[in-house]
Amino acid sequence: MNMSKKNVSKIGILTRDMMSDVMETALKKPIQTGEFRRNPKEPAWRCPAGYLYELVESDGFVMEYLKPVTAVTGRVILQLHGGGYIGPMKNIYRRFAVKYSKISYGADVLTPDYRVAPEHPFPAALEDAVHAYEWLLKEQGYEPEHIVVAGDSAGGGLALALCLYAKDHGLPLPGGIITMSAWTDVSLSGASYETNYEIDPLFGNSRENMLYQCSYIGGADPRNPYLSPLFGDFSGFPPMLMQVGSYEVLLDDTAGAAAKAREAGVKVRLSVYDGMFHVFQMGLDLIPESREAWNEVEEYLRRVYNIRREPEGTIVKKVKTRRKEAEDRTRKTLLSFLKQELSK
Numbered sequence: 571m572n573m574s575k576k577n578v579s580k581i582g583i584l585t586r587d588m589m590s591d592v593m594e595t596a597l598k599k600p601i602q603t604g605e606f607r608r609n610p611k612e613p614a615w616r617c618p619a620g621y622l623y624e625l626v627e628s629d630g631f632v633m634e635y636l637k638p639v640t641a642v643t644g645r646v647i648l649q650l651h652g653g654g655y656i657g658p659m660k661n662i663y664r665r666f667a668v669k670y671s672k673i674s675y676g677a678d679v680l681t682p683d684y685r686v687a688p689e690h691p692f693p694a695a696l697e698d699a700v701h702a703y704e705w706l707l708k709e710q711g712y713e714p715e716h717i718v719v720a721g722d723s724a725g726g727g728l729a730l731a732l733c734l735y736a737k738d739h740g741l742p743l744p745g746g747i748i749t750m751s752a753w754t755d756v757s758l759s760g761a762s763y764e765t766n767y768e769i770d771p772l773f774g775n776s777r778e779n780m781l782y783q784c785s786y787i788g789g790a791d792p793r794n795p796y797l798s799p800l801f802g803d804f805s806g807f808p809p810m811l812m813q814v815g816s817y818e819v820l821l822d823d824t825a826g827a828a829a830k831a832r833e834a835g836v837k838v839r840l841s842v843y844d845g846m847f848h849v850f851q852m853g854l855d856l857i858p859e860s861r862e863a864w865n866e867v868e869e870y871l872r873r874v875y876n877i878r879r880e881p882e883g884t885i886v887k888k889v890k891t892r893r894k895e896a897e898d899r900t901r902k903t904l905l906s907f908l909k910q911e912l913s914k
Contacts, residue, residue, distance in 0.1 A: 578845030579858040615661045618668060626680075626705075631698050633682040633705070634659065636667045641676030645716045645875055646706055648699075648744070649681040650732070652723030652849060654753075654780030655695055659683035662852055669854065670720065673868035675877055677718075680706060684728075691788030692797050695724075699732045703741070714742035718874060722849045723820075724786075726752025726812075730799035730827065737806055746874035747810040748867060751849045752824050754800040756784050757792035760822025770819045772848040781819070804831040810838045811870040813863050815846030841866060 617623035620640065626633040647670045651663040659681060667679040684698035703719070706712045721729035726749035736743055758781065767774050773781050787797065795802030800823065810831060814824035821842070828840040843850065843859050853860035872879065 612661050615664050621668065621671070628682070628698070628701060628705075631683055631685050632659075633680055633702055634664070634667070636664075636671060636679045636681075638671060638676045638678070643674075643676045643678075644712065645674060645677035646710075646712050646718075647671075647674065647677050647679045648702060648706060648717060648719045648729075649679055650684070650699055650719065650721035650725035650728045651681060652721070652725045652751075652753075653686070655692075655724045655784065655786030656686050656688070656780055657724075658686065665854065666722075666851075669864060670867075670871075673864065674718075674871045674875060675879075677871075677875075686786070687788070688785035691786050692790045692794075695728055695786065696731055696735060696796055699728050700735055700741075703732060703736065703744075707742070715745040716875070717744040718746040718748060718871065719744045720748035720750075721752065722750035722851065724753050726750055727754045727756075727799055727823075730754060730802070730804075731796045733807060734795050734799055734802040734804075743806065743808055746808050746870070748870065749810070749812045749824065749827075750851050750863075751814050751818060751820055752812065752827065753781070753820055754823040754827045755798045756787055757798055758782070760820075760826060762821035762823075762825075763819045766817060766819045766821055769817050770847065771817070773819050800827050800830065803834065804836050805834040807831060807834070807836045809870075809874065810836060811841070811867065812838060813841045813843065813851070813866070815848065815850050816842050816844045817846060818848050820848065839866075839870065 617636070620638060622637045622639055624635040624637075626635050647667075649663065649667055649670065651657070651659055651666075653660075663681055667681055670679050671677055680702060682698050682702040684702075685694040687694075703717075706717055707714060719729045719732060721727070729747055729749060730752065733743055733747060735741075773779050777783075790797055792798055793801050804827075810828075812824050812828050814821055825840065825842070828838045831838045841863070843863065846859050850857065851860050851863045854864070855861055871877070
């Protein structure tokens with residue numbers, strides 16, 4: 571099923587334009603060796619009330635394990651963060667973890683801060699993702715059908731690569747897969763790398779960025795399915811939700827993988843959000859398209875986990891807000907957010 575989300579919101583357009591301005595002095599420069607991993611420059615993250623937050627030491631990396639205090643559902647989401655295989659775990663993914671837990675009605679969330687390039691090229695990230703998946707299965711005892719693997723950008727490609735590896739090596743496949751702006755082809759063969767080159771606010775108009783300067787490849791074949799899952803065999807995969815923005819150079823990475831999965835008999839919901847940029851879901855509740863995308867993720871998780879929700883009460887009264895003031899506040903919040911999360 572293909573879904574194209576039309577009618578771009580004003581705040582979505584504003585955010586896209588602001589991102590382009592911010593990125594002009596951020597990512598459109600040569601990526602320095604290891605700078606993303608060594609210097610995240612973020613304030614300390616505080617776990618919200620109602621959750622337990624644990625750091626799990628593994629061989630060479632750390633996994634962050636988030637669990638609701640009052641719920642034991644047996645469900646878990648394995649989140650594989652983005653960052654072009656050079657970026658570390660960041661606060662936005664800790665917020666993603668809380669979001670995933672809430673919209674899945676109490677699932678646990680495990681986010682490995684997997685090893686990254688240039689110090690750790692392929693297959694280091696995949697090895698760590700496999701370790702995290704096996705930890706959930708063998709040490710924590712989650713049933714495979716109760717595991718959903720989710721990832722954005724490089725993490726989306728890594729999620730697909732993990733499942734290809736699991737299928738090839740006799741591991742049970744998870745119950746579902748979610749990708750957001752997945753990077754499925756490090757050989758950059760998709761037509762959208764050219765057709766969207768001038769409109770992508772994050773990776774467009776420059777080849778001095780993490781896509782074109784990919785140190786994770788090392789000496790591997792860029793078309794290796796464990797590195798570029800676009801070239802893999804998706805037969806037997808669980809139902810997948812794949813989201814992407816129409817302005818992305820990575821558009822065809824998602825569209826191509828979705829098409830191949832369908833040809834292999836996999837149930838795929840492909841949602842292309844018109845006018846949206848790379849991982850626009852980072853807007854959380856600030857952008858209408860981001861809210862819609864997360865609502866779609868919630869619906870998908872309810873279906874995968876077979877969650878039955880009681881009907882909500884009737885809204886008696888809607889309180890009107892002052893639109894101009896609300897837009898001004900949102901604009902300032904978004905600008906601050908973009909500078910903090912994306913201008914590294």
